[in-house]
Amino acid sequence: MSSSKWLAVFAAACVLVLGLAACGGGDSTSSETASASESESESGGGAPSAEVSGEIAGAGSTAQQASQEAWIAEFENANGGATISYDGVGSGGGREQFISGGVAFAGSDTPLSESEGELAKAIKRCEPGELVEVPNYISPIAIVYNLPGVEELKLEPETLAEIFNQEIENWNDPKIAKENPGVELPETRIVPVNRSDESGTTENFTDYLSKVAPKVWTHEVSGDWPVKGGEAASGTSGVIEAVSSGEGAIGYADASQAGELGKALIKVGKTWAEPSAEAAAKVLDLSKEDPELEKGQKNVIAFEIDRKTEASGVYPIILVSSMIGCTKYKSADEAALVKAYFEYAISAEGQELAAEAAGSAPLSAELTKKVEAAVGAIE
Amino acid sequence: MAHFDTTTNAGQLLAAASGGRRRRGDRIFSNISVVAAVTILALLVGVAVFLVTEGFPAFTAASSELPDHESFLSYVAPLAFGTVLAGVLAMVIAVPLAVAVALFITHIAPPRLAMLLGFFVDLLAAIPSIIYGLWGIFVLGPAAVPAMKWLEEKLGFIPIFEGPASITGRTMLVVGMVLAVMILPIISAVAREVFSQTPRKLQEGAQALGATRWEMIRTTVLPFGRSSVVSGAMLGLGRALGETMAVAIILSVSGGVTFNLIGQANPSTIAANIALNFPESSGLAINALIATGLVLFAITLATNFLARLIIARAEVK
Amino acid sequence: MTPPPADAAVLSTGSTRALLAGEGHRGGTLPGWAPWAAFAGALAVCGLLEAALGWFTIALMLVFGAPVAILAIYAWSRPVEGARRAKDRAVTMAIVAAFGVSMAPLISLLYEVIKRGVAGISWEFFTSDARGVVGGGGAAHAIVGTLVITACAAAISVPIGIMAAIYMNEYGRGPLRRALTFFVDVMTGIPSIVAGLFAYALFELFFGPGIRMGIMGSIALSVLMIPIVIRAAEEVLKIVPQHLREASYALGTPKWKTIVKVVLPTAFAGLVTGVMIATARIIGETAPLLVTTGVVDSLNANPFQGRMQNLAVYAYNEYRSPGVMKQASYDRAWAAALTLIAIVMILNVIARLVYRRYKTEIR
16 A cells, blocks of 8 residues: 555544544543532432442443332432443343353342353452352342232132233133132133243243243243243333233233233132232241252252242242342452442341332342341452 | 436536545544444444344254254244244334324414424324333223223124134234324324425415315325335334334234234244243343344345335336 | 436426416415314214214224315315315325324324333432442443444444445446445345344354354444445435535636535535445444453443443343343333433434534525
């Protein structure tokens, strides 16, 4: 190439760089000014010890997003120099970004497992420290339905499975009527609504169905809805919207989002259980930790949720979401920030805040102790 | 563009005659433009390379490792079908309407009103797709429920209205309509531009010969604008095929290949499927999703190629 | 998008003459209110019929009413004005009806967005960010983010796009030009999420995993914006009259100067309009920004450092994860949508003003 050609290329490059500089140069308002003014304001949240500062990012479960946003807001109020962000990219995305080192912590609706070697990879990512994985968000999944005039609907697990498997097709089916004496069930087509996107809610719900009604629900447990041909909607909002707009629809969604919709009572043992925070939190107290998911890691707490429990006052259709982090980070400051944030999220105060903002079920006192010990291992 | 080339030569000759400094200026300027052109091609190559390298593992992977345990081909086929179906539906609704809107603005409405309408249509061309999505589920979907029930009852013998009709309105028909509403302003903006440039003398000539307005439009405006309408339609089709959020939010995706437009089980589209499943995917499933993106790329390439062919043939005539 | 050579149209005018030879004009004319009467009458008849059958809805009345009205005006006009005028009236009515059908959803859309968006609009929405506010706060961070990200995308796309259009129109020939024409079309079909993933992969190569910057979003949006700019620019450059260029050459002006001083100023107004439309088209993209700029609740106006929020992602998140206070969240989502439309509208108005200002001066 002749020199003038190079000159031309150089000139073109300059034009581009100038263009970029023009758009980026002048305005470098940073978050410091914003935070400085707010660091004074005291609102009661935050780390018990000294204030922490710095910037960390997390990513993962969209189910946790509303509560993460609330935690972040209060945490930042208490720690003016700290900026935390949480991308609701989905659990899978969160785990992947955590493993690749893209984010400091992740939120996941299913614990890290051996499938695709994620657990091993996550352990490796944390070396020389150790992996921390603790449940931080429990939420009852309500079975919501839209049947004007039907105030209360009781469903046995088997019936529930048959409805979602599209085997029971009409609301006045004898199987439903048998459990609801005195309720006038209309002759309306049942339209089961499922999530069209892959989700932890679906995975937890199908896990429940396959455990309590193994004869009916023979599908594999997965975040992808296995039955074809139903009504599908994206996200919790989509499911709620679809159920609300369609008479005869039934769906599963985060209980806090149910709004005006009817919530079915589910048979647990001999009683009818209602999706409530206390009933949901109790399930984990009855569940055993799963050694396969913990793989000998002392700071990993992962449960095999006891879906088949027959205890009264328990609601076993729940979503348990975890926070994933490491005990050691590149810098002590980063580790301190992660630790403070995790501690806040699992504290009674943080859990209360999540219950208010996102409608989740606070961790029980017993579980909190265990989780605190694991989080305390962060250096 | 033959006439441009001749003047280019004339310009260069003149420039050449007037000394070296000017020639250098010319060379720099033309080189900058070449650099811009090459940058774009490089960008496109970059996207293509990204798609191929990220998608390739899915082509060779064993079917047991892919989502739904199917071979890649049977995974992507219903998605490609859904994409094309949604695109065709949108085009069938949007193109005639867009041409009518353009004709109305250029040849029927009073000039002052026409300018206002032109502005309005341009504005609509720029409404973000997420807003169309929200509008689709909150407004159009529920409003379409009784209509679809009616279609099922009265026209159920036609396979596309077979039903059972959806009770929520999240059907392929509604998606087609939302996409049509989305691309209508784009197509009609392009069509309007050319229709209004139909040489005055042709139109006046036709009218002087006593042609009615419609005859004038049919014999001068439409032939003049035909290729540009095809071009505009392709631009719209591109957006319809690649539309992600609106489709993902609206469509009830739970079936394989079906022509039933008003049921609750609809095939997904490639772009929407990526948006729905990408967040929770990891490993090979991500490769599979990106590979479907490559298929969409190929579909777009093929439709554009076809469009160019049609335009070229129309021009030869 | 080359218009066919004028000869083709002239030939078609020939067929007009053939048409004329066919049939004469009968002389009568319908009164000016005839189309309106036909339309109203058709609607009334259809409405009554449907009511009798028990199907009545306004939508159905319009759906059946329009074709009936078209037939009615044809049947009315034919005996009075002759077949050709009748056909003209029928087609005119069909076009007007089609126009009405097309505008209805668009007006409904604007109406809904305004109606639902107003509830979430407040002073706070524009002036404060969401840092440290549980379930609420303003959207200033998202508005600033949208403006910065879009401005950067425009700063990248506009020079490249316009220079490429100049290349295609003024310099290009041979395989590169043809390739460019074709691939620009292909580029318009890149799914937006793929553009986002591409930008992420590109930056991951250089900065490692987990990188999130405003500029990444701008790059992703540029991939979507460039082809639109080129398309628009090409169209307006094409219609710059050839004699202007020739006059400039005749004065001995070098080609590049002709382009800069004659061609671009002439096309300026059209270029601005095109750029504005392209900008407006990308300003509301969600999918590519979700994977490149990240989500954050504090104000950040520096595209080269840290995460940035933007309005489209903000609206999507508020819709998707509303928390317990659902309605308030939905209100904010619609308010963000309304703000986006307002920004787009302001850009459009500016483009129109520029167009007006320069149009008269040059042509």
